[in-house]
Amino acid sequence: MSSVSRIRFRTRVGFAVAAVAVASTVAACTSAARTDAGGGGAGRPVVLAYQNQIATLDPIRADYAQTNFVAQALYDTLVTYNSDNEVVGQLASEFSLSPDAKSIRMTLRDAQFHDGTPVTAQDVRYTLDRIAALGQGVAGQITGYRGTTIVDERNVVIELTEPNTLFLGALSKVYIVNSALVQANEGSDRGQAYLAANDAGSGPYVLAPSAAADSYTVTRFDDYWAGATGRPAGLVYRRIDESATQSAELKSGNIDVSFGLSTADARGLDGYEGVTVQSEPVNMQANIFFNVLTGPTANKAVRDVVQLAYDYSGGLASIRGGDGTIATGPLPAQFACRPDLPAFGQNLDQAKEVLADAGLSELTLTMKFQPVFKEQEREATLLQSNLAQIGVTLNLEPIAYADYLAALKDPASIPQMMLATDFAQYPDPGVMLVKTYQSDQVGTNKSGYASAVVDDLLRRAVATSDPVARCELYKQAQQTIRGDAVAVNMYTLSLTTAYSDRVTGVGPAVVGSGVWVPAIRAAGVDTP
Template identity: 45%
Template sequence: MFSQNRRRRFVLGAALLAVPLVVALSGCTAGGSTGGGAATSGSTSVVVGFKHEFNTMDPLHADYAQTNMVDNIVYEPLVQFDATDGNKMVGMLATAFTVAPDAKSIDFTLRSNVTFHDGTPFTAKDVKFSLDRYIRLGQGIASQLQGYKSTTIVDPTHVVVNLTAPNAFFINGLANVYIMEAAAVSTHAGTDDSQGWLQSHEAGTGPYQGTGTSSPDGTTVKRYDKYWGFDPKRPTQLVFRRIDESATQRDELKAGNIDVAFGLTASDAESLKGTSGIDVNFVKTSGQTQLFFNTSTGATADPKIREGLKLAFDYAGGYSKILDSEGTISNGILSPAFTCLAAPTPSAQNKAKAEQLLAGLGSTTLNLRYQSVDDTQTQLATLFQSNLKDLGVNINLVPIAFPDYLKTLSNPSTIPSLMLLNDYILTPDPGAGLDKLYNSANIGSTNKGAYKNPKVDALLSKARVTTDATQRCDLYKQIETQVESDSVAANMYQVAFPVGYRSDLKGITFSWSATPISFQTLRLG
């Protein structure tokens, strides 16, 4: 275990990223406060190294992992999934909730002892304001509110959320929808509905509050000691520091300059095992590494070509050589974290059949988009390119930033022919996720392959009005089987997210509310 006042060693060399301003402003060291208090007192700061750009604190964009990483501890939803039974929903800002028998409304009783970080009491008007704002802006987390009609304020501690049509899994999406302070956000509305202000400010009720120091390289949040669920074992401060290179995160963790490495490759994580004072956890998540195809235009509109591309990849080789055999090779379109799983369809290479199916491509070159800042994605993309080259198919690797990729979904003609990414469904009931990914009504927003199948649409519509969980599960299995047979994506691996961290930190476990862990559960000692 590290001493709380251990001396920090600086890793020198070109690979070391500049420390962002937010870290310089924090005035603290990794692993301890300037006073070197004991871990169990909660008097320390924790520095988290993460990958990719941190672009806003606006919970509108909490569907983006780097935003949700912070918003998940600054804001709170009405409900969340139970920590021990993911299929059960429990109250967060709501203490009780009832779904109407016709699944067209949900009644909420709100927690009465909650304040926002500026001291303003939380009331029903904040719920209505927040939900209406998401719908008004119509992007990001608004995808979780499809079918939302209005919020009726009964009194300061009671609201009814009304839907346009029966939707049994609407409430699952609310676990990822954060509530904001109406007064503070309205005051800074400007001409963009407060989006500019919320890039570096927040208006939440969570256990941590923002410090106004946000930049693309990270942010700093401080513990809110008037939080209704206060726990003194939470760190007093969390510093989120962008470090894109896995090797740099590894070395910074070993040197004591960061306390959590949140962007390691499997090999770098493996190399940390056995290091004194450092633990490693390959967190098995609800996410899958998938290669999505554009099913509507270009060569990949042909299901035979899509099937050939699926069969060409060396799943076993990538699993052992790139992922160090952590996680699992996919058995269908959903991660094994779920319970509503169709009959297994193990992903496996079949070069002979792939070559036969891909013969129709001729000399066509396909572009594969991937996130080059992710070392594992780069290796998997390169392996796929090599596999296809062996079959006489040319694959051009094209890096793309995730925010830029999301923009391509607005039109089927701009969706990449092949897109490699880790995709997560942040609800134990997969209905909402299946709906977003495979409902043709969501082409132009969350349907990643511009996929359209009337049979799947009909099954989703039926599931939406089915309140019995067992019956919905059967419908989900039918959807999974059909989507798998249509080769909408190459399902590659369950995401086992490697995290290295200081040994005296607790709570580094899988969470349904954030990807792949929530810092809500992080504790000292």
């Protein structure tokens, strides 16, 4: 028998895309028989694989990719972004930012929560007040929130303490909860224990009981305001950390959507009957973050040496399969407002010169990485080899992501070097720059970086409503950050997804990371 599997590179506005898709045909391969595409009736639900533990379903932790992966099916935000990186309404049918960027007026559409109660202005105020009071998770996205004035049941004015052009976009990460339901189960922790395992949303799916650990089941909400036609009757989220296992489960027909595949496993699926593989650029970048406060990496010369030593081209080609572009600075390649800077490149001779000029000898460094991601393990080993060529010893230490997040809470415990991917919670250049490089952003400033110049540029950018002036300030900040060698910006990445022929509409999320679950449809079923 013959089969076709496609590797497609689709272009979004502002994305840097180097190649067009190629299709390959492979003969005589086998695949498991597949049940009906609808996920209902006699067939099993559509199964989506994810990696790493989901600590909570409370949508306040939508800053965690794992929580957001499920929350986006259960909840709605007031606004979101379309594929052109434009803010569009979701629960809000109309919205406007005031000229001074200190308030946002919104009108709610006719929508209802899963228990049948309407979504009202009270739910908006309760959600925002709850997030601000708890001060965790997506609270970091809505700093400067003063309060919400209810005009009537369908209209609110969100007020800010100071001008903030990022706030409107940040609402794309704020999932609105059913205030009456959460208040009835608030306990002493403002509903955190309740929402960790229960659903209080208005999204396209409803949380259902699950029979297995690390597995979550959701069923279609037929009264969803945006329609239910074409949506699978049910979805099951299954934790599968290993890429090879995800690949095997796709081949056997046990899962339908994977976005945790290594490059090698994704390539291995090319041509497998009933499976499509695609790669699309996303707002994610691979980096090595330095601790710029203490230890040897507080010395800029040491950071320059590591930047010059890494084999960017080799890493992108051999480890990431060429799916990406070499970085030029702190922002991924598809963002607007990036200065015209050269791509990073390896220069071992210059690295040796920097070592000699700085009087550095017998230099030993330590870098942490997440072994669950095989690409990171290979990149860590590559850098270790690169540095050995110039006489620098690099010790490698595995770390779990939860432990890394805990270390970032105190600048004194930031790892000396950390290999990590970084992504924007929503597609505005300011959100990535402020959270990662502004000095007061403890917990997301991964280097302990503090620059009065950068702080001033970013604060001025966030406060100005003139998009041209704001863009120029962002560019200046990026030039300073690159000049200070805060990180090894390696390459902008693509999201590789693989999915079965039971589903369509699988693609990267514009808000957050991973797959955008609400767009998934059952194959062969008309959409509204």
